[in-house]
Amino acid sequence: MLRIEGLTAEIDGKPILKGIDLEVPSGELHAIMGPNGSGKSTLSYVLSGRDGYEITGGSVTFNGIDLLAMEPEERAAAGVFLAFQYPVELPGVGNANFLRTALNAQRRHRGESELDAMQFLKLARARMKELSMPEDMLKRGVNVGFSGGEKKRNEVLQMALLSPQLAILDETDSGLDIDALKIVAEGVNALRSPEFSALIITHYQRLLDYIVPDRVHVLMAGRIVKSGGPELALELEASGYASVAA
Amino acid sequence: MNAIVNNNAAGLLGRAEALARPAWAAETRAAGMAALRAHGLPTRRAEAFKYTDLAPVAQASFGEHAPIGARGLPMPSLPLTRGAARLVFVDGVLRGDLSSLPPRPLSDAQALLSGLTSLTTQPIAAMNAALFEDGLFLDVPEGEDAGLVELVSVVTGARGAIGFHPRHVLRLGKRAKLTLLDTSDGAAGLAYMHNPVFEISLDEGAELAHVRIQREGRAAFHLSSVHCAIAAGATYDNFTLNAGGRLARNEIHAALNGPKAMCHMNGAQLVGDGQHADTTTVLHHAAPDCGSRQTYKTVLTGKSRGVFQGKILVSKPAQRTDGYQMNQALLLSEEAEMDSKPQLEIYADDVKCSHGATVGALDPAQLFYLRSRGIPHEAARSMLVEAFLTEATEGVGDEACRAALSEAVTAWWAQARA
Numbered sequence: 086m087l088r089i090e091g092l093t094a095e096i097d098g099k100p101i102l103k104g105i106d107l108e109v110p111s112g113e114l115h116a117i118m119g120p121n122g123s124g125k126s127t128l129s130y131v132l133s134g135r136d137g138y139e140i141t142g143g144s145v146t147f148n149g150i151d152l153l154a155m156e157p158e159e160r161a162a163a164g165v166f167l168a169f170q171y172p173v174e175l176p177g178v179g180n181a182n183f184l185r186t187a188l189n190a191q192r193r194h195r196g197e198s199e200l201d202a203m204q205f206l207k208l209a210r211a212r213m214k215e216l217s218m219p220e221d222m223l224k225r226g227v228n229v230g231f232s233g234g235e236k237k238r239n240e241v242l243q244m245a246l247l248s249p250q251l252a253i254l255d256e257t258d259s260g261l262d263i264d265a266l267k268i269v270a271e272g273v274n275a276l277r278s279p280e281f282s283a284l285i286i287t288h289y290q291r292l293l294d295y296i297v298p299d300r301v302h303v304l305m306a307g308r309i310v311k312s313g314g315p316e317l318a319l320e321l322e323a324s325g326y327a328s329v330a331a
Numbered sequence: 332m333n334a335i336v337n338n339n340a341a342g343l344l345g346r347a348e349a350l351a352r353p354a355w356a357a358e359t360r361a362a363g364m365a366a367l368r369a370h371g372l373p374t375r376r377a378e379a380f381k382y383t384d385l386a387p388v389a390q391a392s393f394g395e396h397a398p399i400g401a402r403g404l405p406m407p408s409l410p411l412t413r414g415a416a417r418l419v420f421v422d423g424v425l426r427g428d429l430s431s432l433p434p435r436p437l438s439d440a441q442a443l444l445s446g447l448t449s450l451t452t453q454p455i456a457a458m459n460a461a462l463f464e465d466g467l468f469l470d471v472p473e474g475e476d477a478g479l480v481e482l483v484s485v486v487t488g489a490r491g492a493i494g495f496h497p498r499h500v501l502r503l504g505k506r507a508k509l510t511l512l513d514t515s516d517g518a519a520g521l522a523y524m525h526n527p528v529f530e531i532s533l534d535e536g537a538e539l540a541h542v543r544i545q546r547e548g549r550a551a552f553h554l555s556s557v558h559c560a561i562a563a564g565a566t567y568d569n570f571t572l573n574a575g576g577r578l579a580r581n582e583i584h585a586a587l588n589g590p591k592a593m594c595h596m597n598g599a600q601l602v603g604d605g606q607h608a609d610t611t612t613v614l615h616h617a618a619p620d621c622g623s624r625q626t627y628k629t630v631l632t633g634k635s636r637g638v639f640q641g642k643i644l645v646s647k648p649a650q651r652t653d654g655y656q657m658n659q660a661l662l663l664s665e666e667a668e669m670d671s672k673p674q675l676e677i678y679a680d681d682v683k684c685s686h687g688a689t690v691g692a693l694d695p696a697q698l699f700y701l702r703s704r705g706i707p708h709e710a711a712r713s714m715l716v717e718a719f720l721t722e723a724t725e726g727v728g729d730e731a732c733r734a735a736l737s738e739a740v741t742a743w744w745a746q747a748r749a
Contacts (some may be wrong), residue, residue: 135699161705173700177718186714187704196704226718243704 363460544600563589604633
């Protein structure tokens, strides 16, 4: 589904990604772990199309299509979703309006019929219930005045509604207490299917207790230095990143 | 501070002489004329007009204001009716046939004229004084709720590029209530001038919600001023949408004269290519325990200029004043310019007064967030611009007025992004 080959990228002339090779087949969940500054967030932004990153080499294909040639909204419509490490506040944009606009934009792009307000509300309420989110979060401005945990849950709600083929979770576990972490993990696990893949970017092993990955990759200084099964996460937790580098 | 006498104002003066006048009005007009003669229209050397150049107004010539016969009366397309009571001006002339509020004779206004305007320091009001004719005269008796009154001005162009100077005089008795929705529309491409002055006095506990929608034709001049005296416990709530005209300046002068009076001044300026929009507020806290809130939002596109000048004067007796002023501008083009001048002058010592100003482009992080969810770039831009403006309009309490504002904002943005 996702194939990254020799990807290099820089910010303001400073190389951050120094040759990433990674393949995530359909139906698999892969974790990317690494210390601060290793390029984890850069990878997630490059995959979702944020401005400010110069791609200097390599390729990324998604279902065989050149992902890097697409606009961010095209990537989203094609089925790529980024759960932000720091979800953005949008004062004056109602959460319900935002979610419905996004969902319908993607449906339109795929040639599907748009949902009216009633259909949307029914769907949104069902998903919110699963994520233990209070209904008034639909009425509030997007992420405005949300606690850290609420913001992350709102990301998972968006993911649940947009049902992407590939979800990139950028440190979705940061700032979450254990209950919120479980809810978020359940949200991701609920999407698991042979057609769903995820790239779970995390600093800690904690989240991987609840979302068990098929593969774990260690990213250091812009390169994947080690790959393995779920047990690799436990090893890292026990002995630290330094042992991998050595 | 002395403005240069502008010869071109003489054209206006000649017209003032020709107007029919009741004796009392003649006095006001004569005083206005004298002021105009002495000072002319201000130039940018006058501090209050540093960012807004009235030279195009002084250089333009505006057509005769003589009434036209009933035979030639144009039938304009009027804004949607929002309430029962409505007073309609077409090409500067009060149209009884289109109004549902019985017109009152000009002489009635004499008793209501409150002398709130200054001919020496307020040249726009002085021009109105020299040339004023009809207007809305409303005297809401003590304790009465007058509901929603609409004041409509439409320029069709049937009488060419006219200049008109209505003087609207309102008085609300003790605990009286009124919502005034005031809209100005006009033909595109016509360089007319609309120069309304509002003189408003609110007695103890009165409440006036004043919503203004200014969307004159894009070649027009709109120079307006509101002068409001607010007694103890009374509330003046002004929302102004400044969207039309080649050059628009809205001045609001409000004085909180009695304890626990409130003043809200909010607004949005929508400024497109070739337009200049200026909001200038002067708020005087003259009594203790009063509050004031100001939030202005300006969106600029193309080659345009926006101005916000906001002065808050807190006099010595105005202890425990609670004042707030915020002014934010969104620049959607490299050629747009915004000038902001907040000004606090505080003589009381127990005062809470804050102000802030921001000028910037759309936030790239917000744009990316929306696009990453599949919302196309243009739609994402629109959502953020509308959100920016919604924050200003959502505070308008009256539902009919809020709907009118929201329609005006949506229509402007649809045109601006086209």
